[in-house]
Amino acid sequence: MSIRAEKIYKSYEGKTVLENLNLEMESGSFCTLLGPTGAGKTTLLRILAGIEKPDQGTVFYHGVDVTSVPVQKRPVAFVYQQFVNYPSMTLYENIASPLRVSRRKISKARIDRKVQETAELLGIREVLHHLPREVSGGQLQRCAIARALAKEAKYIFMDEPLANLDYKLREELRGQLKEIFREHEGMVVYATPEPIDVLTMATHVGFLHEHGILQYGEVREVYEHPSHAEVGSWFSYPKMNMIPCEVFKHNGATQLKVTDELKIDIDSLTIELNRDRYLLGIRAHHLSVLKKKKTMIPIRATIELAEVVGSDTELHLRHENKRMILLMQQVGQFNVGDVMTVYIDPEQFYIFDAQTGEFVAKTENQD
C-alpha cells in the first residue's frame, strides 16, 4: 500500500496553495503532514483523499491513478477537526452507519461485533447508546475515529483531530492513537501543526512550506537532520532557537560569533564556511541553568517570561539583543527581569545558511 502525489497544483481564487508538490508515502506507516496554520495541510489532505480535485497533477494509490475517482468510491475514511456526527443517531448508529450502507453487504451480527470492538478500543462502550449531545467532546471525537476504524478503510485521513480537545484529553489520546494504529493494517495520513503529535505518534513526517513539501522522511531522521532552518524551527517544541552569527577568525582558529560571550569553535567540522553570516540553530532543551558538561558555554541572560508547560518551565531569555528560549524539565519560580547565567551546549548546534535557510552542518556530540 502506498500513496503518491505527483506535481500537484491547487489554487483558490488566484491564490496559490500548492505548487508542484511531490510526495510518496509508504505502506504500514503513520504519516504526518506538519506545517504552520495556512501552509496548505488541509487542502493537501482533501486532495489525497479525493474530497477535492487538484488543478493539475496525479494521485496514485498503490500505483493506480485515482485522481478522478470520487471519494465515495475510494477505500478511505476522513476524520475532521470538528466532530462530525449525526446528531439524531446514537453513537452506536453513528459508528455502524458506514457499514450498513456499504456495498459489501455486511451481516448485522458482524456489524455489531465491529462496532463493539472499535468502541472498546476507543473506550466509549459505556456511552454507545447515548446521543452525541449527551457525551463530551473527547467522546465525540473518539466516536468519529471509531467510525473511521470500523469502516476498515485502507486509507485513513485525519485533519487535526485533537485540535478542539482539552489539553489533558489530547495527551491521553495521543498515546492511545499510537497504540491503535500500530495494529491497523492500512495507512494513516494525519495533518497537524503540533510537533508533539508527530513525535509521539508518527513513523513519518512531511513538512509543508511555501506550497510544497520541504522535507519528507522517517520521524527521527527529520528531527535529527532538518534539511532547512524552517524544518528545524517548526519541528521542535518549543521552536528551535535561531541565532544569527558571523564567521570570526581568531589566532588562526575559526569561530562562529554571536556575541563576545558566545562563540563556537568550528575547526573540528570538516566543512568549508564560505559565507559571512549563518544561523545557529539550537533546541531549547540544549540550553541549561546548570553546567551539565565541562564544554558548556556560560552566557548572561535576562528573563523576559517564564512559562510553565506541563512539567517543564520555558524561560524566554534575552542575551544582549538576541532572544532565546530555554526548556527546563522542572516546575520552578522565576522573576521576570532577573539576570542569570545559562549554559549552552556547543555540541548541539545546527548551522544553517542565513540567506537560503539550508542546512550546512551539525556540531558533533563528543561524548
Add this chain to the structure above:
Amino acid sequence: MLRQENLLPKPKTRIKKKMATIELKNLYYSYSLHEGDSAFSITDLNAIWKDRTANALLGPSGCGKTTILNIISGLLQPMSGAVLFDGKEVNRQSTRERQIAQVFQFAVVYDTMNVYDNLAFPLRNSGQPEKNIKQRVKEIAELLDLTHLLGQPAGKLNPAEKQMVSLGRGIVRKDTATVLLDEPLTVIDPILKLDIRRKLREVQKELGITMIYVTHDQHEALTFADHVTIMNKGVIIQVGTPEELFLNPATPFVGFFIGSPGMNMIDCEVKNHGISVNGFSLQISEEKIRKIEGLGGKIQLGIRPEFIETRKSPGDNWNTFELTLVENVGAYQILTLEANNLRIKARVDDQFKAREKDPIQVHFPEDKVRFYHNEKLIT
C-alpha cells in the same frame, strides 16, 4: 502664585480606584432551577482572590469555572451566598459598579470603528473631556503595542490584535480594578498566543489590577498566574502556586491534571510495616508508614513520571517492569512500564536508550512519593 483650588483634589474628575480583593462566601448555584436540565450545582463554595494578584481558575470543560466568573462579574446571580469586594457585599451591583472589565473568547470590538475610537468609546460614554481621552488612549495603546494601529478599522486586525483592543477597552477606564478573562486565547494562532501571554502579565503588573483568568489549559494557567485555583465538578480542589500544585497535589485529580503526563496513582496496601503494590513491596520509612497505617479505606501512592528512577541493573528496592511503549517527544521520552497488571509512566531524558519489551528496573525515591487516603493527601 498658587491658587487655592489647585491644592485640593477635584472631586468630579478624580475617580478613586477601588481595591479589589474578591471573595465568594457560601455560594450556591444551580442551572437546573433555571433551565430544567440536570447540570451540576455549585454547593457552598468559598474562595478569595487578593487585590492586585494574577490568578487562574483552571479545570476541565464543564467544571463550573465560567459560572464562577459570571457570578463574580454579576452576569449571574447566586441562589444564595455572598460576593464580596473588599469585604463589602456587591450581590446587587452591576458589572460596571463592581469596576470589572471582561475579555471573552471572541473579541468584543466595533469592526467599523478604528482602534482609537474603539478605545475611546468607554471614556466618551462616561462624558470625559476629549483632551483627557486622547491622553489615556495614547497611554493604553502604548502599553498594548497598538500605537501603530490606532488609525486602522478594527475589522481589519488579526484575532490577536482584536483581543488586545478588547482588553484595551476594558482597562482604558482608570477605575477598572478587576479584569476577568474567559479563555481569551482560544481563537488565537499558536505563535501569537505567546505575545499575548507576555503582554497580559505586563499589563497586570504595570496597572496593579486583579486578574482572574479562566482556562482548561494548564499551560496558560500556570504561565499567567501566581495563584492557581483548580476546580472539578463544581468544587474548588486546591489553590496554590504552580510549584505547590506540582509537588504536593492535594488530590489524585490535581496530580493527574497538572503535569504532563499526570501523576501515577497506584492502589496499595500497608503490610508488615512496608507498602505492598500489586504483589511487590516498597521500603518506606517508619515515619511515613505510621501516618498511613490503620487508616482503612483506600490508600493510593502517587509518584510523578519525572521522579521515577530507571536503570538496567537490579538492586535492593528496585522492581522489574516491562517497557511497553516509548514516546520520544524530542526533549525527553515517556516510557510506559508494566508489571503485575500495573501500568505506570516514567519520563526520562533524550539520552536514555531502551527498546519496547526490554525489562527495566524501577525505583520510587521516597521523598517524591505521596500517599493519599480516600483521595486526600496524607503525606
